[in-house]
Amino acid sequence: MRTSGNKATTQGGISLARIATIRATEATAFREARPKSEAAVGNGLKGFLDGVPMHWMNDWPTPFPILVEKAKGATITDIDGNKLADFCLGDTGSMFGHSPEPVAKAIRRQAKRGLTYMLPSEDVLPLGELLAARFGLPHWQIATTATDANRFALRVARAITNRPKILVFNGCYHGSVDETMVRLKDGKPINRPGLAGEFRDLTQSAQIVEFNDLPALEAALAEGDVACVITEPVLTNCCMVLPEPGFHEGLRAITRRHGTLLLIDETHTISTGPGGYTRRYNLEPDLFVLGKPVAGGVPASVWGMSEEVASRYNAYNLTREAGFSGMGTTLSANPLQFAAMRANLEEVMTQENYGHMEKLAGRLAAGLEASIARHNLPWHVQRVGARVEFICAPGPLKNGAEAEEAHAPKLEAAIHVALVNRGVLIAPFHNMMLVSPVTTRKQVDKLIAAFDDIAKDLVA
């Protein structure tokens, strides 16, 4: 097997010189296939800061953002007529495919009845029970983004425990929730590098330990000032880190022992099954968050709480002085969200659809693993249900520090653009690929073949 090699001259076992050559060749091919797009967006979109309506659009490794004409099923078509098998799926927002028909129908129906009025509509009547039955917690609220849902849930946790801090695992991402923006550097907590306009020391309100490190968790919670541990069941936002056997049992036992609440953020791990990782592995969170795909692509999120948290929060509210709770946004819990979410939960997030996703994701993971082995690359593949990731380093990874070390940005960027040139789109921030209910076997095989072709090129 090739070794990972010296990081100054190689990434993922490939020389930086080879990576640069491939990146340049692929950038040219990308441009040549998109003359109309280049004319429209190649120099940035007029009137927008840095030429894009949201700055993340500049983080795609392509020479300029892909200008989409339409997306349907698991295919994106750009304005030059290039078709891409879409495994990014809006970085999970469209993980059930673009405009699933039941959701599109619900949107059309609701569009005739008003889009937002700060009042419930009939679609919400079955929703509370639907959420409770699906995810196993009895009390729910609807927000618009997973970021907001996490912020609100953390506020409840601090309110009822009367403790100031939260605890996160190194490498985590829970949206732009300020207090989670910390990292470990050489074992010491620091503000996450790169935060704009941050002058507070965020480590004052957050503890941080490595994922899979139960003794460190125990020590941190023993201080008695942590209201809530917030975590994904699998770290998906760095190179993917799976929980070691016994980690979740230990996490739950330790949090309970120290009177700390547990918030499970399922925004990405909903790839596991219709009830998320929580239901599949019988986790017992006090608070639960799911955003992104819950309404089939319409901006919406949900956050739920246990009976105990709800009754403690009710008691707390009796003592709270009157005024704004700090939770809620004007467009949250609107009738468009109710309609889309209901259709998505009832007709799209079905066991049958997950069966298809799981089967094809297994095929994808096996195909990528075989290619990695064929080319003797020091890489590995991880999967959580319908979410697959190739990582350009040996694995499995144990924690966020190892995940950061495994990241190979230049190599990954070259692979991303090369995949696009072969008709496949994957997530830009990490090598994540999602399989939707409408993804076909042909698309999966296309991705495997494209990956293999690129691997061959890299090691040539």
Ligand SMILES: Cc1ncc(COP(=O)(O)O)c(C=O)c1O
């Ligand atoms: C686990 C997790 N939680 C929360 C979020 C935030 O979602 P949003 O950007 O929709 O607020 C993300 C986004 O990637 C996420 O991965």
